Amino acid sequence: MDNLKILAGYYYLALAMGYKNKNDIIQWADNCIEQYEIPYDFIELSLSGSKSIEDILSILQSLYAKYDFEIPMCIMLGQIRSDFIKKIISVDDFFSYINSLNDQGCISDKAVNQFSFLDRLSDGYYLATERIYGEVEDIALDALEDLKKYEEYTDLLKEGIQE
Incomplete structure (x- = not known):
């Protein structure tokens, strides 16, 4: 699960800087749901197609749960x-x-x-x-x-x- 949290931080940065888009994030969340036992936030992320980028960033931030993006x-x-x-x-x-x-x-x-x-x-x-x-x-x-x-x-x- 720690790798998934780190990857949530990666996707947070990638979306925030325009390197990835909402569809990339949703596809990643869908892959995680299929492959791992994951927290509910991944389901929320998977269903976030109509949400704003700020809302998706907020979900990713809660998944990563840190303020240090090292x-x-x-x-x-x-x-x-x-x-x-x-x-x-x-x-x-x-x-x-x-x-x-x-x-x-x-x-x-x-x-x-x-x-x-x-x-x-x-x-x-x-x-x-x-x-x-x-x-x-x-x-x-x-x-x-x-x-x-x-x-x-x-x-x-x-x-x-x-x-």
């Missing part, structure tokens, strides 16, 4: 890195997700300190796109290197999510 942040960072390398997302989307993840996931002082490099990456990308300082390609390579340590966290997705 592991879900690590999973998300590994996932967007992987998707960028596979060219599933563009460089603009990659940095947009990094920026949004910084906003959505850094809600504790610990997270702000641990993930402060995300702000640096976002700023570097902005400066490069505005031709103020650096090149987008160099900033992207730096970001990929910084996020390399999060690669292993995507294994948690394989264990508990049917993508």
Whole structure:
């Protein structure tokens, strides 16, 4: 059940930052209902197609039951890195997700300190796109290197999510 709670945190972040949509969340909840003994909140999540994104985020937050998104942040960072390398997302989307993840996931002082490099990456990308300082390609390579340590966290997705 702990993995499901962590994955609820992952889906919270993914929905909040626009990486996943409501249908993705409902499909995940349906898969969990079929495969695991789960709390009622998963059924509520499965039936949330007509609810607002804020309502779905609230259900996901109650499933995760924490305000520290350290592991879900690590999973998300590994996932967007992987998707960028596979060219599933563009460089603009990659940095947009990094920026949004910084906003959505850094809600504790610990997270702000641990993930402060995300702000640096976002700023570097902005400066490069505005031709103020650096090149987008160099900033992207730096970001990929910084996020390399999060690669292993995507294994948690394989264990508990049917993508």
